[in-house]
Amino acid sequence: MAQTKSGKIYKSSLAKRNMLKFASNKLALVGLFIILFFTLCAIFAPLFTSYDPSYVDPKVRLLPMSSEHLLGTDNAGRDTFTRLLYGGRISIAVGLSAALGAALIGCTLGSIAGYYGGRFDSFIIYVGEIFTTFPQIMLVLILVGLSGRSLANLILIFCFTGWMGTARLVRSRVLSLKTEPFVESCVANGISGFSIMFKHILPNTLGPVIVSITMQTAGFVLAEAALSFLGMGVPTAIPTWGNVINAASSFHIFQNYPNLWMAPGIVISLFVLGVNFFGDGLRDVFDATE
Amino acid sequence: MEKDYILQVKNLETRFKIGKKTVHAVNDVSFNLRRGTTLGVVGESGCGKSVTALSIMQLLPKAAHIEGGQVLYTPSPEQTLNLTDFKRNSKELRSIRGKDIAMIFQDSLSSLDPVYSIGWQIMENLRMHEKLSKKEAKEKIIRMLGELGIPSPEDRFKSYPFEFSGGMKQRVMIAIGMICNPNILIADEPTTALDVTIQAQILALIKQMQQEHGTSVILITHNMGIVAEICDEVAVMYMGRVVEFGSLLQIFENPHHPYTKALLKSVPVLGMGKDTELESIEGTTPDASTVFKGCEFEPRCPFAMKKCTEEHPMVCEIEEGHEVRCWLYEEKCKDDRR
Structure with missing residues (x-):
């Protein structure tokens, strides 16, 4: 309790300390910068380009890079640079919302399983086990096939197939947290089980959950790109990073117009790398043992 | 007279089921808490002090259950609730926890x-x-x-x-x-995790709170010094039973049960002679799952008789408000209550 001369208590803020810790990690800062850069570019896309990402112009098919079309045009005469900028909106949104949705499901199921235990616990663990048995991409492909291609479907399917990791993480944290004395004293103060679970125990697990959300965002961005490239993801009319690569799916274009697949490839890789650096930085911040 | 009690624990029995074993953690425990006073519950580790306290509000772990007995809570002269009637996490009990009966734990x-x-x-x-x-x-x-x-x-x-x-x-x-x-504050070894100077401050605070708000306090401790300092009445527990119950003076000046006597002799007192040796109680506490036919203290008791191994001693009231559970005082017993 450091007391300043004026007699006011100096407040050591946890947030401030964590921010300093994060800022001292150069890679994490680079990651944050990359994320911010791509996100801002996507949000303010109209400022950087005057083209319409979906406008098909057969007269300017497969143009090389030039000052007019910075990254050239694709098979349908759409400006690749514009499509990349606008594509970022959907790709990042899909990745983030799917990761948040999966975390929401995972947190809810994980904390209920951990807190109440018993049959519900084993049920959730078994279901999670069954889900993890399938390779995620297979499961997603099957579900896309069953439900049809649409943006909403894709996000829902990602949520539905990606909650197991978070659920396990939260469950194991809850199992150890519920034996903490503060939970006991909550019970002794007459706080209901529901409140204890969601108001007291769950917030204590959020550190690692936030880290897993960032990591999953990266994973889902990649998954979206892969699916869209295969023509199984977001409908081709909507520009996403995956759909931009999809424009280079024929071998002829792949061989002769590397700008069409290299540019989106680099963008995706950089973004995912940035998110992973950022996630690693967060992990260090939340890891109390460091 | 009965109206004066805010909490009456009657023949409380709490059992733990561990695998096929049953541990009799609390056996036939009865005590009364007078309005506005402090009751000390003392005994060595594992003697059932904490489990008794947890049983009052049914904060027991899942493996434990209350087998029998009553916990009568009398918030006002017109109203008496039997807390053991409620389900473990029922709404009624939750509204009492924290509001009427509060608890402070050891691990602050x-x-x-x-x-x-x-x-x-x-x-x-x-x-x-x-x-x-x-x-x-x-x-x-x-x-x-x-x-x-x-x-x-x-x-x-x-x-x-x-x-x-x-x-x-x-x-x-x-x-x-x-x-x-709250009407009742249960403090389960509130000062164990603190150093001695802070201990004194915390105890003084509890005392102060009690005087200002008229709270009744149950203080669970293994420290005889703390008991002497702030308690009005004392219950001494051994192996899940209350072996002696009485006012502070009765317990400290006139202990009757051999366990209480031994316990008091094993505490250092300021001003005791340099060469006086502290006495210790012979033997060790038996395993908690042992079921005794007779008195639990008999194996370590210097005054053990044949009868002690055969039958549970009954509770004798040797003075007004001073109860002892020991065969030694069978004849002194004013009237058999059980």
């Missing part, structure tokens, strides 16, 4: 939720049991923190548990317990 260092400010946590308890606006609640909490000797309570209201020392955290725990002005 981790009894606060690390992610919320202490003001938030006291507020949660206060506003759950009493209808107050946020502003009124905050004022009340700041006043309480001030009463408990926490410096600049307005600033500390927003502090997080990691910014507090152990003694300060225990003060916050007392604040959480006392904020709803």
